[in-house]
Amino acid sequence: MVTQRDIAQRCGIHQTTVSLALRGDPRISPETTEHILKIAREMGYDPSAHAPARRMAAHRHGHEVRNHVIAVAMPPQFIHMHYYAALFQGIVDVLEPEGYAVVLASLRGDSPLPTIFNRGDVDGLLHCHDAKHFVPLEATLRATPGFGDRPMVSLMWPSDTHCAVRIDDHGGAYQAARHLLELGHRHLAQFFGHSDDSDLRVQNARQEGARQAVRDFGLDPAEHLLLFDIPGRWISPLWRPVAGAPAERPIVGDPLVQFLRDHPQTTGFLAINDASAIQAWFSLNAAGLRVPDDYSIVGFDDVDPMYDDFGHNQLTSVRLPLVEIGRRAARLMIDLVTGKADDLAHQVLETQLMARGSTAAPRNLP
């Protein structure tokens, strides 16, 4: 393992000079510097091999170090969902070429915080947790000496305490509702996933977006836009490739059919995500009802397909620029780590409606 002293000896020079030269300090003459660099290369000097020594010295002088390591915290089971996969893809797209390593941390309360955090080896954290779930994590991390006040960026969820990159939920729901209204639907039902411990800002924004679209059509939301409280499991991924996993087949229940009995005028559904849209579709099929002949469904996220017999996705959905969000969050993180960005930057991206076969003009129902 070749050290700066080895190089110094070989050059008949002092180690300090080598240290300065290697970092391109202007106090060392260009010729000396060049010679030292040449010898260093020749001897195969590898600066990163001596990271601990450098860290100690830096610490002594009260400096921070960049590790080129970014942690990414995702909810459990994220790996099985295309939604998170797309975000993740964007993150890696940006970080990898810059030489950053990506550390995956589920950061659930039940596992210990990986020692890499305590060691101060992580430069920052990207995460995808809603505010309520993230509060305890944030507290833990902030209290971890090795992490301290390093930057965090939230993906998809708004945050009051740090940066966020997310989508315009209001606009997305507006697009979905408007699409159905333009097709002629007049009585819509918006899915609502009630989970009392989760941040409601996103759902509220979506509800307001749909209401706005209804109002813009001169209709009264109270009458023309109902809420349908979906079974909790509809939100989950349909299929998990886990031997013995519970959700091999979707839960095909009839709460939706019951809802339609109670509200027979409803013809259009705004789902909470694609999985719930597809579950609803299956439920309608099971009841002998047809999409889009009898009912129209709009998914959300555009990450899960509903194939027809020929492999064409039929699910109309609101496409989220998830990969781009991952990319932007990662770029923002790099800027924060390198001190080029403000710690409270927020970015909001627009969605795009992908019209497909699950939506059509309504026909008169009995």
Add this chain to the structure above:
Amino acid sequence: MVTQRDIAQRCGIHQTTVSLALRGDPRISPETTEHILKIAREMGYDPSAHAPARRMAAHRHGHEVRNHVIAVAMPPQFIHMHYYAALFQGIVDVLEPEGYAVVLASLRGDSPLPTIFNRGDVDGLLHCHDAKHFVPLEATLRATPGFGDRPMVSLMWPSDTHCAVRIDDHGGAYQAARHLLELGHRHLAQFFGHSDDSDLRVQNARQEGARQAVRDFGLDPAEHLLLFDIPGRWISPLWRPVAGAPAERPIVGDPLVQFLRDHPQTTGFLAINDASAIQAWFSLNAAGLRVPDDYSIVGFDDVDPMYDDFGHNQLTSVRLPLVEIGRRAARLMIDLVTGKADDLAHQVLETQLMARGSTAAPRNLP
């Protein structure tokens, strides 16, 4: 930042004693040790905060350090495939509770090796690359001073140079072929994905497995088991949630229909994975042929579903214990890192046929 010296001063004792006590050295009397530990806790001493110092000292005495960091190398786009997701899930299941951090590294040639490798901060590597693709990576890593000869474990692919945990491909193909033969099919076609730069051992094992099943039925493989060279893209995931990605809709071509014209006796297909099985299914549908009425298809991996209108997966497939493989590989890695396992351990796991709606008894075709 509290140091051993701080503790020593507070105890009116020498720092060396603190060092020994903290590591439970028997030379320090139990009472002293206990007292020191108590004070250390009180003062909030965090050993991992001083990792660099410890590393330097360790290095000086020629010791290795455990970082509790394992790298996982997966092929590009792995994040969008359930196959890799399941492997990954297993890995994380085991590593996370043990306090290991998981570093994701695509390790493609075009990005620089993350500095974390050069620094010696990675304890070992789990990877999922076939031998031919992995050879250059392995060379690079072995030549990286910070990684050197640390352990590697291969998932799914056999390796001559290091550990592997994989499945019994021969047995899996045997199960699939036997299933079709037992249903009464007598003329089978096995999918073959020709990519000349990839390790063929796996495909060879599967072909031999299917041949064996045919022979065990008293039939001649040369006549009763054909190979169908599938379009390259059939192997890829059907749906990628990437804005503007190329593969939004499957390629529904007719090479399979052409094949059936040339070999009209064929009634049963052994796919190379689930995606190719589903693509084949779509192709048959497009040609007005029906599964399983006219043809039976067996997938492989059991990671991608083919839903009927009610959300029930119809694809018969060979289930791979992917999560378990991830778990075993991770456990093996921990054993290697802690010096408890041999460096050439191999594990082979069995598959299980999941019979569903895509296979049935053949009927007489025109």
Add this chain to the structure above:
DNA sequence: TTGTAAGCGTTATCAA
């Protein structure tokens, strides 16, 4: 422009 010296916090050796 270059050299000197001190110190970061730990571990291991050796002396007490």
Add this chain to the structure above:
DNA sequence: TTGATAACGCTTACAA
């Protein structure tokens, strides 16, 4: 059973 000392390789303040 405990204490003193030297080193690991680097960065920086200061002296030459």
